[in-house]
Amino acid sequence: MKFENSLTFARQLDEKDELGKYRFRFYLPNENGKELIYFLGNSLGLQPRTAQSYIKHALDQWAQYGVEGFMKGKLPWLNYHDLLIKPLSKIVGAFPHEVVVMNQLTVNLHLMMASFYQPSAKRKKIIYESKAFPSDQYMLETHIRHHGLNPEEVLVEVSPRTGEHLIIQEDILSAIEKNKDDLALVLWGGVNYYTGQVFDMQTITRAAQTAGAKVGFDLAHAAGNVLLQLHDWNVDFACWCSYKYLNSGPGAVGGAFVHERYHHDNTLNRLAGWWGYDKDTRFQMKKGFKPVLTAEGWQLSTPSPILYAAHRASLEIFEEAGLKPIHNKRKMLNDYLWYILDVCNAQAGEKMIEILTPGQENERGCQVSMLMLKKGKRIFDQLSANGIFADWREPDVIRIAPVPLYNTFTEVWTFGDTLQKILSLQQ
């Protein structure tokens, strides 16, 4: 599509946008009645308007029935999980029985590692991306020590080449090839949180498995953002949080994928709890762990219907809007943003912004990471002062992520217009 840098043009795109109405299903941040531009769906997604009433429903059920809320009321808590995995499994490209909603991201990574990282004398190495999110790094470091191993001898970090920001696929594949004799696991991000780079998860999975290793993905920045086909890609496991693109609130309940071929595998190590126990006999409270034969077999503890409720509010919107329209709009919104940023750079006379995110369509999702070549922090502060929510990463990166469910083309245009004015004042 041929884009134009004008308010009229951006408004026309919004008028034609079939997802436009979903914006009003969320609370939009405002200051003294003025709507602000929220481009931080990659950090904390906005609140669905139904979240409060769904949470209240769980509280009412507790008030009315006490513990019997697990069995009684319109949504007995015992069955609540079933409501979530249907829409969620579509989002991650899995069968519902391959998805479990539980805990939070870092906790789930540890749990999945307990099952899928079984170092032997021969195979103990783990390949991971350099500059992985800190929590993932701490998880890896301590998990490896928990096995009595030395992280420095186990971890193989794949980095961008000198002077570059992105990791080249070829380098991931050659690291796998090079370590194939002692590789136990590849743990990779679906989308890098810093650069917004989307990785080819299918190719990484195939390479890791060909080398005889397991493969897992951290989908914190991928779930609800880019197209995922975890089952078909044959991924072993994956984990995500649901407060970013999945809009389920701060501290939301996380999720995990375990490929169905492991559900009956009793050679896998597990760290179990009663909520992963076979449902029909769970309350007989017998000795000896007998797992549910789905991804739910990895659950440990009694879940919170309050967190479920917030998650449901958001998943329902995804379900209603449909994934195809969401991905189509995500692409177009992001293309428009790239176009607008090109205009800003061209008009600034000298280059002020270097985009870190890959330009290739299949290597980017909602997020654009901008390396500010001059006066980055000042520009960022002025964007904030003009009502634009962006994210600042030291020393000089601004990240923004317009999302298809509640951002508009007009907001992208307004952002560009504001940025252009700010840049012209920096000359």
Ligand SMILES: *Cc1c(COP(=O)(O)O)cnc(C)c1O
């Ligand atoms: C956001 C994020 C996390 C956060 O982990 P929590 O356990 O949910 O606090 C972890 N890893 C990545 C890659 C993230 O982007």
